Amino acid sequence: SQQGEEDPQALSIQEGENATMNCSYKTSINNLQWYRQNSGRGLVHLILIRSNEREKHSGRLRVTLDTSKKSSSLLITASRAADTASYFCATVNRTGTASKLTFGTGTRLQVTL
């Protein structure tokens, strides 16, 4: 499996429900970030969680990080149709000279009315 692998690959829920996406990674990280990508568009940064943090909130978003399990989760509460998009986790490795992001394969979220 690849660094930053999301689970599930696809998720379909109704408006108002919560959506939970998980991400696993392999190497030691400096931080982990979640991005959203609408179909055919660029990426929008959602939230960054550092390796020494366990949980972070931003509006309807809640991110957790478990470095012992090398995993993170993104929870979107009270989902809306506008949340329909692909969601990617990306890690910045602790080693190396560059702050390059290593992306997972993404979770495609569909929110229906």
Next chain:
Amino acid sequence: NAGVMQNPRHLVRRRGQEARLRCSPMKGHSHVYWYRQLPEEGLKFMVYLQKENIIDESGMPKERFSAEFPKEGPSILRIQQVVRGDSAAYFCASSPDQGGKTQYFGPGTRLLVL
């Protein structure tokens, strides 16, 4: 403050031609990253540049691909003698420093090789 600009947004090339993709980072950002996204996949890192320097090109194919970020002007990703497998979306991102902070992405250039 304009975001990251990329042009063209769409580019069609025939096999064997050259493709030039441009990226203007956000104002004040001196770090540029290029990523490639194949259909239905996540983004893959290609190259990281600062002004006039290539810092990390570990994700760049050894042949046909090159990148630059001159002192003046945009960063350029150049693909020579394109093949169908080069068809993808190419995204540029910029950041103000190397400290692992947020990278701001451009809208991407979608390259189609016929």
